[in-house]
Amino acid sequence: MARAGSRRSGGPPQARIRFEVDERGGVTVHLDGHPQSYVDLADPELLAFEYVQHLAACLDVLEPGAPQRLAVTHVGGAALTLPRYVEQTRPRSPQIVLEPDADLTAAVRERLPLPRGHRIRVRPQAGRAGLAELADGSADAVVLDAFAAGRVPADLTTQEALAQCARILHPTGVWLANLPDEPGRRYVARVAAAAQHAGLSRQLYVATLDVHKGRRFGNTVLVASAAPLPLAALQRALARSPFPTGVADEAQSARHRLGARPATDADPAGSPAPPDPGRWRAR
Template sequence: MDFFTPERIEKTKALARDGKPFIFDDGDMRTLHFNEQVVQSAMRLSAPDELVIPYTQAMAGFLSLHPLPQHILMIGLGGGSLAKYCYRYIPSARITVVESNADVLSMRDQFMVPPDDARLRVVHADAISCIESLAVGSVDVIMLDGFDASGTPPTLRSSDFFMNCKAVLDDRGVLITNMGDQHAHIVGTVTQGQRVFGAFHHWWFKLAMDNSHIAIAVNADDDAVSDARLRTAALNIAEQFSLELVYPKNLMQE
């Protein structure tokens, strides 16, 4: 579906209000916005657990690196697409979702996010303080998808933030990040991610069909997981989800 036809842009523009989130329905499609220029989340009313936007499908690629996670931490609820997908299709996982925007949380039921239970917990909290409170090595996968009306907050692309993520990830745990399409934010995220995780344990991908970018990092300091094995997994993810491997390019040389 084309989310940016002139008619849709005009309709969503009329609903925009000072960077506050709002919902727009168009037939079977429900979308979450902060403005008329960006779709934060999308859901088919007839298939609420489906991953509609390509970047969300690509973020499911973490399963190639960690197929049986026990604890998934999600930063940013949005319309709950990733939370619903993981809740339905990864029954072994306990899922914690951290969302700092109360207005976004208030739309949870409209996006059919399941109620909290033994496997799913959605909390209204700051991501930084939440991660700092977690035990070392207590998380298998971190899915970073935290955005506001201006894009990725600076605190979620800082060196301290990535150090905290690395600390709470277990051995061979995975951090997968939606970097959006703002070049300065992407470069900052990649630079800090490489610095903390190491260049050959951190990859930057671009979606072939649009200008979205994601990053994947693996907490693998020891020799138990070879660089060659991680490189193969990265290339498999790129092929499976039609991603262009932007960095490090030398992963593709052999």
């Protein structure tokens, strides 16, 4: 989805933002030549990108403190695909979106308006600054889905950034991160090690089977928490995915990150550049 590391300027908004309508009436939002989000206003549960389906499945199996509602903080917004999904499936859930690109938010709200009665609050803030202002224990989930030029901003995946996320999560809350990586997933391992050192040591990896098997560059959703994770429920939810998907359990995830150097502010880990910029995440 959208970038949330730092504010971007330069160039008229219409040159940076493009809305592509498909034959179903759904809209892909492109930013600076990169596909960022897909939205179908008539069906907010239609999720075109496989990693968004994985993020949604992880949220579906959470049991929040308040019945049927989830308090979700999103780092990265773009067209607000996942917040719309949460609003559709768990109406009136309080959601905060940290999205520094005010031009993008304004264009999305004009072209793809949010539903009436929603509780989605978009703050024009960079991720780290926005996280620092949130209250302790205020979120059931924190979702990182932020990109700048097709890459995850490195300052959002360090041990220090994850300590902020751990602080604002309630004791059974989860951190979800969409992490693109090359076969071998060395970048994912460094982020997972950072999460472990930040206190989020219970971890699962969710990805399509070809990514799990190291056959191609692709997205892994890292699920991390201080509390046990609902592996069986998540596996059942993902079994319905149109994309063949697997879950690396806590033991497998721990083996993968073993020996990895945690990403820190002093030694950050940058996500690898996509092999085909502008098209690799399009569907």
